Amino acid sequence: MRGVGLYLLVGALIVGTGLMQGWNTALLILNMGLVSAIMALGVNLQWGIAGLFNIGVMGFVALGGLAAVIVSMPPTTEAWAAGGWQIVGGLAMGAATVVAAVFVWKRAPAQWRIWGTVAVVIAGFVLYRQVMPGGMAAVEAVNPAGTGYLGGLGLPVLIAWPAGGLLAAGAAWIIGKTALGLRADYLAIATLGIAEIIIAVLKNEDWLSRGVKNVIGIPRPVPYEVELQANPDFVATAEGFGLTPILASSLWVKLSYTMLFAAVLIVLLVLAQAALKSPWGRMMRAIRDNEVAAEAMGKDVKGRHLQIFILGSAICGLAGAMMTTLDGQLTPGTYQPLRFTFLIWVMVIVGGSGNNFGAVLGGILIWWLWVQVEPIGGWLLSVVSAGLPDGSLVQERLLAGAPHMRYLTMGLVLIFVLRFAPRGLIPER
Amino acid sequence: MTDILNALVVLANFVLIPATAYGAQLALGALGVTLIYGILRFSNFAHGDTMAFGAMVTILGTWGLQSAGITGGPLPTALIALPLGIAATVLLLLATDRFVYRFHRAAGSPPTMFVIVSLGVTFVMNAIVRFIIGVDDQRFADGERFVIRAREFREMTGLDEGLAIKTTQVLTLVVAAICVAALFWFLQKTRTGKSMRAYSDNEDLALLSGINPERVVRVTWLIVAVLATVAGVLYGLDKSFKPFTYFQLLLPIFAAAIVGGLGNPVGAILGGFVIAFAEVTITYPLKKVLGYLMPESLEPDGLVQLLSTDYKFAVSFVILIVVLLIKPTGLMKGQTA
Amino acid sequence: EGHAEEVKLGIILGYTGPIESLAGHMADGAEEAMSEVTESGLLLGGATVTPVRADTGCIDNALATSNTERLIAEGISGIVGGDCSGVTGAMLQNVAIPNGMVMVSPSATSPALTTVEDNDLFFRTAPSDAREGEVMTEVLMDRGIESVALTYTNNDYGKGLADAFQTAFEAAGGEVTISTAHEDGKADYSAEVGALSAAGGDILVVAGYLDQGGLGIIRAALDTGAYDQFVLPGGMVGDSIVENVGADLNGSFGQIAGSGGDGAAKMTELGEAGGYDGTSPYTPESYDAAALIMLAMQAAGSMDPADYGPMITSVANAPGEEIYPGELAKALQILADGGEIDYVGGSAVELIGPGESAGTYREIEVKDGAIETVGFR
Amino acid sequence: MITVETLVKSFGGFKAVDGASLTIAEGSITGLIGPNGAGKTTLFNVIAGNLKPTSGRVLMQGEDITGLPPHELFHKGLLRTFQIAHEFSSMSVRENLMMVPAAQTGETIWKAWLSRGRIREEERALAQKADEVLDFLTISHLAEEKAGNLSGGQKKLLELGRTMMVDARIVFLDEVGAGVNRTLLGTISDAIQRLNRERGYTFCVIEHDMDFIGKLCDPVIVMAEGHVLAEGKASEIMQNEDVIEAYLGTGLKNKVAAQA
Amino acid sequence: MTGDEAEPMLIGDMMTGGYGKGADILHECTIAVDAGQIAVIVGPNGAGKSTAMKAVFGMLTVREGAVRLDGEDITALTPQDRVAKGMAFVPQTSNIFTSMTVEENLEMGAFLRRDGIAQTMEQIYELFPILREKRRQAAGELSGGQRQQVAVGRALMTEPRVLMLDEPTAGVSPIVMDELFDRIIEVARTGISILMVEQNARQALEIADKGYVLVQGRNAYTGTGAELMADDEVRRSFLGG
Numbered sequence A: 001m002r003g004v005g006l007y008l009l010v011g012a013l014i015v016g017t018g019l020m021q022g023w024n025t026a027l028l029i030l031n032m033g034l035v036s037a038i039m040a041l042g043v044n045l046q047w048g049i050a051g052l053f054n055i056g057v058m059g060f061v062a063l064g065g066l067a068a069v070i071v072s073m074p075p076t077t078e079a080w081a082a083g084g085w086q087i088v089g090g091l092a093m094g095a096a097t098v099v100a101a102v103f104v105w106k107r108a109p110a111q112w113r114i115w116g117t118v119a120v121v122i123a124g125f126v127l128y129r130q131v132m133p134g135g136m137a138a139v140e141a142v143n144p145a146g147t148g149y150l151g152g153l154g155l156p157v158l159i160a161w162p163a164g165g166l167l168a169a170g171a172a173w174i175i176g177k178t179a180l181g182l183r184a185d186y187l188a189i190a191t192l193g194i195a196e197i198i199i200a201v202l203k204n205e206d207w208l209s210r211g212v213k214n215v216i217g218i219p220r221p222v223p224y225e226v227e228l229q230a231n232p233d234f235v236a237t238a239e240g241f242g243l244t245p246i247l248a249s250s251l252w253v254k255l256s257y258t259m260l261f262a263a264v265l266i267v268l269l270v271l272a273q274a275a276l277k278s279p280w281g282r283m284m285r286a287i288r289d290n291e292v293a294a295e296a297m298g299k300d301v302k303g304r305h306l307q308i309f310i311l312g313s314a315i316c317g318l319a320g321a322m323m324t325t326l327d328g329q330l331t332p333g334t335y336q337p338l339r340f341t342f343l344i345w346v347m348v349i350v351g352g353s354g355n356n357f358g359a360v361l362g363g364i365l366i367w368w369l370w371v372q373v374e375p376i377g378g379w380l381l382s383v384v385s386a387g388l389p390d391g392s393l394v395q396e397r398l399l400a401g402a403p404h405m406r407y408l409t410m411g412l413v414l415i416f417v418l419r420f421a422p423r424g425l426i427p428e429r
Numbered sequence B: 001m002t003d004i005l006n007a008l009v010v011l012a013n014f015v016l017i018p019a020t021a022y023g024a025q026l027a028l029g030a031l032g033v034t035l036i037y038g039i040l041r042f043s044n045f046a047h048g049d050t051m052a053f054g055a056m057v058t059i060l061g062t063w064g065l066q067s068a069g070i071t072g073g074p075l076p077t078a079l080i081a082l083p084l085g086i087a088a089t090v091l092l093l094l095a096t097d098r099f100v101y102r103f104h105r106a107a108g109s110p111p112t113m114f115v116i117v118s119l120g121v122t123f124v125m126n127a128i129v130r131f132i133i134g135v136d137d138q139r140f141a142d143g144e145r146f147v148i149r150a151r152e153f154r155e156m157t158g159l160d161e162g163l164a165i166k167t168t169q170v171l172t173l174v175v176a177a178i179c180v181a182a183l184f185w186f187l188q189k190t191r192t193g194k195s196m197r198a199y200s201d202n203e204d205l206a207l208l209s210g211i212n213p214e215r216v217v218r219v220t221w222l223i224v225a226v227l228a229t230v231a232g233v234l235y236g237l238d239k240s241f242k243p244f245t246y247f248q249l250l251l252p253i254f255a256a257a258i259v260g261g262l263g264n265p266v267g268a269i270l271g272g273f274v275i276a277f278a279e280v281t282i283t284y285p286l287k288k289v290l291g292y293l294m295p296e297s298l299e300p301d302g303l304v305q306l307l308s309t310d311y312k313f314a315v316s317f318v319i320l321i322v323v324l325l326i327k328p329t330g331l332m333k334g335q336t337a
Numbered sequence C: 001e002g003h004a005e006e007v008k009l010g011i012i013l014g015y016t017g018p019i020e021s022l023a024g025h026m027a028d029g030a031e032e033a034m035s036e037v038t039e040s041g042l043l044l045g046g047a048t049v050t051p052v053r054a055d056t057g058c059i060d061n062a063l064a065t066s067n068t069e070r071l072i073a074e075g076i077s078g079i080v081g082g083d084c085s086g087v088t089g090a091m092l093q094n095v096a097i098p099n100g101m102v103m104v105s106p107s108a109t110s111p112a113l114t115t116v117e118d119n120d121l122f123f124r125t126a127p128s129d130a131r132e133g134e135v136m137t138e139v140l141m142d143r144g145i146e147s148v149a150l151t152y153t154n155n156d157y158g159k160g161l162a163d164a165f166q167t168a169f170e171a172a173g174g175e176v177t178i179s180t181a182h183e184d185g186k187a188d189y190s191a192e193v194g195a196l197s198a199a200g201g202d203i204l205v206v207a208g209y210l211d212q213g214g215l216g217i218i219r220a221a222l223d224t225g226a227y228d229q230f231v232l233p234g235g236m237v238g239d240s241i242v243e244n245v246g247a248d249l250n251g252s253f254g255q256i257a258g259s260g261g262d263g264a265a266k267m268t269e270l271g272e273a274g275g276y277d278g279t280s281p282y283t284p285e286s287y288d289a290a291a292l293i294m295l296a297m298q299a300a301g302s303m304d305p306a307d308y309g310p311m312i313t314s315v316a317n318a319p320g321e322e323i324y325p326g327e328l329a330k331a332l333q334i335l336a337d338g339g340e341i342d343y344v345g346g347s348a349v350e351l352i353g354p355g356e357s358a359g360t361y362r363e364i365e366v367k368d369g370a371i372e373t374v375g376f377r
Numbered sequence D: 001m002i003t004v005e006t007l008v009k010s011f012g013g014f015k016a017v018d019g020a021s022l023t024i025a026e027g028s029i030t031g032l033i034g035p036n037g038a039g040k041t042t043l044f045n046v047i048a049g050n051l052k053p054t055s056g057r058v059l060m061q062g063e064d065i066t067g068l069p070p071h072e073l074f075h076k077g078l079l080r081t082f083q084i085a086h087e088f089s090s091m092s093v094r095e096n097l098m099m100v101p102a103a104q105t106g107e108t109i110w111k112a113w114l115s116r117g118r119i120r121e122e123e124r125a126l127a128q129k130a131d132e133v134l135d136f137l138t139i140s141h142l143a144e145e146k147a148g149n150l151s152g153g154q155k156k157l158l159e160l161g162r163t164m165m166v167d168a169r170i171v172f173l174d175e176v177g178a179g180v181n182r183t184l185l186g187t188i189s190d191a192i193q194r195l196n197r198e199r200g201y202t203f204c205v206i207e208h209d210m211d212f213i214g215k216l217c218d219p220v221i222v223m224a225e226g227h228v229l230a231e232g233k234a235s236e237i238m239q240n241e242d243v244i245e246a247y248l249g250t251g252l253k254n255k256v257a258a259q260a
Numbered sequence E: 001m002t003g004d005e006a007e008p009m010l011i012g013d014m015m016t017g018g019y020g021k022g023a024d025i026l027h028e029c030t031i032a033v034d035a036g037q038i039a040v041i042v043g044p045n046g047a048g049k050s051t052a053m054k055a056v057f058g059m060l061t062v063r064e065g066a067v068r069l070d071g072e073d074i075t076a077l078t079p080q081d082r083v084a085k086g087m088a089f090v091p092q093t094s095n096i097f098t099s100m101t102v103e104e105n106l107e108m109g110a111f112l113r114r115d116g117i118a119q120t121m122e123q124i125y126e127l128f129p130i131l132r133e134k135r136r137q138a139a140g141e142l143s144g145g146q147r148q149q150v151a152v153g154r155a156l157m158t159e160p161r162v163l164m165l166d167e168p169t170a171g172v173s174p175i176v177m178d179e180l181f182d183r184i185i186e187v188a189r190t191g192i193s194i195l196m197v198e199q200n201a202r203q204a205l206e207i208a209d210k211g212y213v214l215v216q217g218r219n220a221y222t223g224t225g226a227e228l229m230a231d232d233e234v235r236r237s238f239l240g241g
């Protein structure tokens, strides 16, 4: 009941935004809210249901973004010719080294094991360094200001969404294999670090993602506003509704995104609910409660942890690809833990961890707050400081601090929600 | 011979000394994090911003002192203003505890709840600091900046390479050593220290032994305030004060605390140095050193660098993960469960 | 008369996040221009210009687009912003272009933005990296320095400038011993400085920001004695760096966009009077961005972006009377009288090709703890 | 059924299990007793895969199972209970039992999405079985209670109940009796006998209550200081001088009598 | 203090209460012990024995009824204050500091004492020799029975006037159990009152001055130890035949 009320409240907030600040703003907030809700769903799966403390969300979101580039951007043919195959060779060499090292570690007789593995790794590294940098330099030299990277596959961007999920899942598999044995706090910091490493790769491997030079102009799954504005049919229809072409086109584009995102969210939510309520969900809760006992009762704790870690991360990757599509660009410099990891956590906890509907609610609500706190806070501050003498130091400080109201408010919201509803707005069961 | 000396001086100047100083800085921060984890049993994300708050008050005090004409002579004036910063931080932390954490303690919330709550506190402290002092870079270091300058060293020894040691580096190292020794002694040997450990181990049973939990919590925050302010001020003196960097510091600090073993003060120190040395050594190109050591014909063309500095903090995390895989509780045994 | 009582301009910058310490000064610069215009009472027959600030977080595309969308709903007629290239691209593609809004960015330098189909809506007052790389090469070559170490702030500005410089410098026969990035806002730069020192080089080129990692690098380099001379590109030139580093910086040199007039000096004066740092990076560019929008409005006689957008290039470039900071009233009057202006401003604005600045550069050197202009290029 | 060969498990320098060798015969109810700290629980932990042995082997019907993880051993029919109860505290008592059986269709995630009907049936059967077990343990009124809220003894019962949810082949019980009411313990002991006789479970039971051991177990193995001290029928063991000295003591009764 | 019927040293009088906002678990339950005497509580699992002990120690709110020590009403005191008044308690579960050494555990028992504790500690090591051997080891690494000994040792370190034990013998070997009961008798002789819950009911009742049988949170039978042992109904239903 409380849940329904809260969802109505969120709906009212969005509608209110539409009435006060225009429907474009409202839809934009809703769209990003939906993406956030999907990320929150992924985190909730890992934390709320399996008790995995993953604060590397940012890394998986970024991988999703990378997928959008790799899938949808046109390939840079000159770059492929210049050094693309050399890079592929280098990567293959790297992969072969890892495989060989693992093989030696597992199969070699005990006395050779350590030295054999070390030798394989060093040899592989040397070879890799022989091949890779040349290819990278060649690719990056191809019109560095415009391309300077390999480009993508030139496929429709919608394919990038599942691809983003897969890419994130692959990374999660590797990470999970190494780090999942760690205790809660340690796993947390390990994932945090791995996310930073992923971002570092995106920022520094220009041949892959143009690094900090950003990839912009990623194709859209929906039409461009200017195209619509130039389309007489569309203009006519818009005028039929009494809308200007500009307004109608931007609303239509945003609505298309809303529908796409909502469809994805609903599918995921249905699947997540079904899983949670099944014996699978019961088993996951048992594992969260007491790993030792679950293991003794025949549950493969490690395997299950890996499974849910991959699932949750894949969802974050999917959301990341969606977000990059919405932005129309990949900007590795914009990935910061505060925004892409901790904010998602706030959504999950405020919404109610362990409860999928709570996570979704938290996603949309907190995103709305994140955007709206600044104007509200600025207005509040100007009211407060209006009473102060003009130009006084305090007034100046307060007004200059308006943008920081967002942090203040997020902090206070978090603290108050946890104080008065410690298990979130819509608690688990 | 001079070649070897030169090589040694280069290494000392660019690897040993900076890494030691950086390590001590991380260690001081990690000490606070580790103490909160050890006694109150949660990872406090607000620690970076607590450091910023303590440093900020100290800076305001320093400015006050300086405008009153009081200085610390060769030592930074900020050291005189330190008690003010500590006092303010103590008040802030006690107030935070009273209004935020106490409820969750009483409700028996799980550690992760505290972590998330501390995230909320981080946001709030973040804003407070920015409201009061703004977002800009603030410099407040005065006094003698160097113990020895690179140029002076070159002139003194006649070597080609210089060696510089900063006052703040020495100060940080000394303070870190004192802090860890004092903390270790306090926790292991004193009644209050033991009662704090008992409390962290089993709160209900501590109650049954007549330990006053609120007192334990107060003492913990008190020590944390001291550690955070000292760390924040020393860091600010050595580099500069900017609120944003204090939040960024959190990551290496946590890495240090965890590598060392969360909850273990000696581990925090060790972890700080491991992280700092790893970052600096693995990314240091050996070109110059080898240039001195090798005969001319064999001098390297390339930089002889294992890893580009782009990935320097990837190094600390790789180390972190490797350490955890081999010793799941950190180098020094951290707390379990 | 009186048909345009209020013109709202958005100032959408990263007031929180990694460059929060720059954004405040930038906004102050832009607001300075606006209040100057308002006080003159000359814009479109006496309109007041109201600034509206909104945050981009510098790194938060979604926040930036939402905020831009919100300001558009509030009825702004132009945007000064965004700052970081990532969010600028997002704002441009997702909000400004669809809504036909003019956007003048004071600081986004990414070459990638050049290629966006912007329908004459997007301009930048920040100089292009390619040009600065060439100028810096000339400065170095003239001083006979042929081997440098290079470090850049790890974003599109730093990377772009570093690439451009390295290409130009090596083409001119110079050697870059190492080119390595540094992240802004980090705790410690010993590793970077160690690597830069080990690689060798006669001088260190720091393509960063003077109150971010760039400052940290210089401090650490001086402290360890790794380098005692630095080349300072635009992002590093400002009074605060001399204050912060002190006498050790004497002898370092560099270049910053600025023309024969004393635009930058005027900015400094204005800043002192207005209580902000007029030398902070991109503050003059912000002033100029705001000024360009308003001057173009005056020239077009309209506050509709579709009308004044195409005028921006013409007010920025010759022919016409040169306009410096603090002279906006004069410029408005000239335009009102049907004359022509060539806006120079605080950063020597000259728009070329797809709406980018290609100004002249002022060569500077630090002498006796002050930045002195030693020539123009 | 289970053979332990010269097993050693050391913590740091301390050998908790020090060369223990023993056999648990198929179909028996073997008692394992010994002073506190003799290494009984550690031995269980090694056999059940919770700890890796320092050296030595564990065989299950001739197959080497040393170091296999607990969940794999569970699938081979090896179950254990914990001396310190390990309940799933935030789940209901019934759910604590229902989660036990392996190979539930609904535990595979895509089947949880696809085979809804089959899962519903399985669940109904499971719930019924769980309720039977709860009835037997006299705690059916607590079926919906969170397991974390049970009393100390009730948690012990739940531990035992979990082993009754599946067809185990060998069950290791670590002090099921500690903290359990003696009347109820009698019932439990009957149940163990019945499971042993009717379903062919093999049991290995650690317990300090000699009445319980005496009535139920044959043979009884005595451990002390990490190795096997004696083995035999309960009645023999209780007469064994070594065992009396190390473990049983001369009894409280005489003392009370003497002091009175 | 009035009346001819002397008030016992410690009494939980007609206590009614439960955990948090949940249903009542105790119903007008009365538990008392006199100076130098041993009182034993027995009953089926979940009867509320531990709950009654916690109620007496102030670890849950007693909604009706009162707890009095030496006639003084201490119902409102915190557990800590009760420790200061000379009460000690060994809970049934999590009753040791697992990360601290055995010796530190014992020291913590004596936290409120200001006099020398060496002698008491020596006595405890004599009582439980294994603890002396393991005194530098973390208590969490001990075996189940050893932990139980640490727990009892910790409580004894307080040198209390009233000692409350919740199933002190669970998991300890017969030989240690004998010692433990021995020691409990001895302790009682020195004038300390002992209130304990036991499932080893027959042995416990043998040494008890007073016995309580609790069933579903109510006093079902009360009498001297011997009386309860003699009651067939009690024997069959609660003491295991």
Ligand SMILES: Nc1ncnc2c1ncn2[C@@H]1O[C@H](COP(=O)(O)OP(=O)(O)OP(=O)(O)O)[C@@H](O)[C@H]1O
Binding pocket: D011, D014, D015, D016, D034, D035, D036, D037, D038, D039, D040, D041, D042, D043, D083, E141, E142, E143, E144, E145, E146, E171, E172
């Ligand atoms: N993790 C550990 N680290 C160090 N020593 C340990 C550890 N676990 C157990 N021990 C030691 O090993 C010995 C055997 O312990 P174990 O738990 O097997 O005894 P037990 O026979 O089950 O005793 P009890 O009847 O009291 O349960 C004890 O002396 C204990 O102190």
Ligand SMILES: Nc1ncnc2c1ncn2[C@@H]1O[C@H](COP(=O)(O)OP(=O)(O)OP(=O)(O)O)[C@@H](O)[C@H]1O
Binding pocket: D145, D148, D149, D150, D151, D152, D153, D154, D179, D181, E019, E022, E025, E043, E044, E045, E046, E047, E048, E049, E050, E051, E052, E092
């Ligand atoms: N923390 C709690 N919250 C809610 N209910 C509880 C809690 N602890 C115990 N109970 C309930 O209170 C009742 C009495 O529990 P208590 O622990 O007092 O039993 P007991 O007589 O000590 O049993 P045992 O002999 O098994 O230890 C039980 O039904 C139990 O489910």
Ligand SMILES: [Mg+2]
Binding pocket: D040, D041, D042, D083, E143, E144, E145
């Ligand atoms: Mg045991």
Ligand SMILES: [Mg+2]
Binding pocket: D151, D152, D153, E049, E050, E051, E092, E166
């Ligand atoms: Mg009990």
